[in-house]
Amino acid sequence: MSASLVRDQDGQPAYVVVHLEDVTPRKQLEQEREAARAEAEAQAEELDRIFETMADGVIVYDAEGQTARTNAAARTLLSLQSAPPNYYALPGAARTALFQTYTLAGRLLAPDELASSRALRGERLTGASALEITSRAFDGRELALSVSAAPLRNADGRIVGAVAILHDHTERNRLMQEREEARANELALREVNARLDTFAAVAAHDLRSPVGVTRLAVQRAQSLLQQLSTPKARAPQTAREEHTRVLAQVWQAVELTQQSLDRQWRLMQQLLDVTQARQGALTLLRQPVRVAELVRATVDDQRLLDPNRVIELTEPDADLASLTLDADPDRLSQVLSNYLANAVRYSPEDQPITVTMQVLDQTLDQALDQALDQALDPGLDQMTAGSCDRAVRVAVRDHGAGIAPEEQAGVWERFQRARSVREARGLGLGLYIARTIIELHGGQVGVDSAVGAGSNFWFSLPAPPAPPAPPALPPRRASRRRARS
Numbered sequence: 001m002s003a004s005l006v007r008d009q010d011g012q013p014a015y016v017v018v019h020l021e022d023v024t025p026r027k028q029l030e031q032e033r034e035a036a037r038a039e040a041e042a043q044a045e046e047l048d049r050i051f052e053t054m055a056d057g058v059i060v061y062d063a064e065g066q067t068a069r070t071n072a073a074a075r076t077l078l079s080l081q082s083a084p085p086n087y088y089a090l091p092g093a094a095r096t097a098l099f100q101t102y103t104l105a106g107r108l109l110a111p112d113e114l115a116s117s118r119a120l121r122g123e124r125l126t127g128a129s130a131l132e133i134t135s136r137a138f139d140g141r142e143l144a145l146s147v148s149a150a151p152l153r154n155a156d157g158r159i160v161g162a163v164a165i166l167h168d169h170t171e172r173n174r175l176m177q178e179r180e181e182a183r184a185n186e187l188a189l190r191e192v193n194a195r196l197d198t199f200a201a202v203a204a205h206d207l208r209s210p211v212g213v214t215r216l217a218v219q220r221a222q223s224l225l226q227q228l229s230t231p232k233a234r235a236p237q238t239a240r241e242e243h244t245r246v247l248a249q250v251w252q253a254v255e256l257t258q259q260s261l262d263r264q265w266r267l268m269q270q271l272l273d274v275t276q277a278r279q280g281a282l283t284l285l286r287q288p289v290r291v292a293e294l295v296r297a298t299v300d301d302q303r304l305l306d307p308n309r310v311i312e313l314t315e316p317d318a319d320l321a322s323l324t325l326d327a328d329p330d331r332l333s334q335v336l337s338n339y340l341a342n343a344v345r346y347s348p349e350d351q352p353i354t355v356t357m358q359v360l361d362q363t364l365d366q367a368l369d370q371a372l373d374q375a376l377d378p379g380l381d382q383m384t385a386g387s388c389d390r391a392v393r394v395a396v397r398d399h400g401a402g403i404a405p406e407e408q409a410g411v412w413e414r415f416q417r418a419r420s421v422r423e424a425r426g427l428g429l430g431l432y433i434a435r436t437i438i439e440l441h442g443g444q445v446g447v448d449s450a451v452g453a454g455s456n457f458w459f460s461l462p463a464p465p466a467p468p469a470p471p472a473l474p475p476r477r478a479s480r481r482r483a484r485s
Contacts, residue, residue: 056165109133147165148167289325292357351399360391397456411431
């Protein structure tokens with residue numbers, strides 16, 4: 001409502017003009033606009049609360065790649081409170097370089113490969129196309145992240161920014177790793193338990209057998225001695241013959257008892273050696289040892305134990321025959337005896353067993369090859385890691401069933417026996433002890449074998465350098481008289 005005073009010619013008030021205008025639609029529009037503005041502000045506040053309380057980190061970028069907004073999860077995840085003061089003023093490439101972002105394969109990402117850069121180029125990284133990365137927060141924590149990103153467009157479809165969502169998989173990956181480790185430990189424990197069960201069964205069987213034989217032999221000897229102590233009416237000659245016969249049988253029983261006791265002693269000695277090896281208490285009693293004589297004596301002992309087997313020994317050359325090593329002769333003989341016993345056990349009786357020994361001279365090419373192998377695999381525990389110019393190699397070759405390539409490394413472990421060898425017997429400790437003894441000497445062990453082609457078990461020991469060759473004598477000059485003639 002508005003009013004105007006109208007005056008006459010004399011300037012006196014004549015009448016009043018009142019104007020009435022209906023403003024109901026305008027007021028309604030203003031009220032609606034105010035309500036819409038309040039609602040928009042409320043929605044914006046609600047969106048801000050949602051933005052700040054989201055569990056995943058959210059980063060909003062402008063068209064130039066600068067950080068426009070970050071939510072609380074992103075600030076906490078990346079430890080932005082520890083960022084440099086000029087962090088938000090840095091260019092995008094310099095800012096992202098601070099996080100040292102890598103792919104899961106360990107490749108450092110270039111700035112244009114980051115999720116924000118790709119989103120600003122119009123890519124959508126969601127679901128299976130999300131970027132899996134590892135990064136480092138400003139407080140030093142290692143992060144495993146899955147980054148989803150998408151471009152932000154205005155009403156005209158022009159890209160005005162980008163948004164990136166950071167899914168933190170660090171804890172999940174840690175739990176998965178722990179679960180896998182626990183599963184691996186459980187499987188390893190099951191395998192160890194299975195090995196221990198097998199070992200207990202084999203040990204009980206191997207110990208029960210000689211103990212049973214010993215008991216029977218002792219009982220037989222007792223029975224025979226009882227016969228001798230019981231007087232019977234016989235002719236003197238017949239009594240002496242009977243006495244001699246019974247004594248021979250008693251002697252056989254005593255020999256059988258001795259053999260069984262020796263077998264029990266070897267089994268117990270193996271268990272003791274394994275315990276000492278595991279505790280690092282297996283020691284060597286070193287002394288000068290002529291390798292050729294030790295090998296010959298060990299082969300002769302095996303021939304006495306198995307007189308029906310053919311064991312061939314190659315004769316050493318003059319250099320090897322006189323070669324002396326600083327070693328433990330009993331332990332080296334134990335290793336060779338184990339090789340020979342296995343060859344006898346797992347090869348046909350009508351096939352010979354061959355024992356060879358030789359001195360290996362390391363040439364320059366071999367030295368380069370060994371240096372290259374060790375550079376490629378520093379974990380080599382073979383002789384290449386501590387090689388010398390010369391080595392003595394002793395090998396035992398049989399014509400048995402052979403060992404599959406995938407099983408050859410395992411035969412040197414405790415309680416392991418090759419599955420490809422039928423009727424494998426024993427505790428599975430001999431080769432493990434042999435490897436330990438040779439490695440204590442600074443050498444190495446190995447096997448060359450194939451299924452159906454027999455096996456060649458060998459060990460090598462460092463040898464002292466060869467003595468220098470005597471200087472060559474100058475050629476003798478012919479006498480003048482001979483020259484004239």
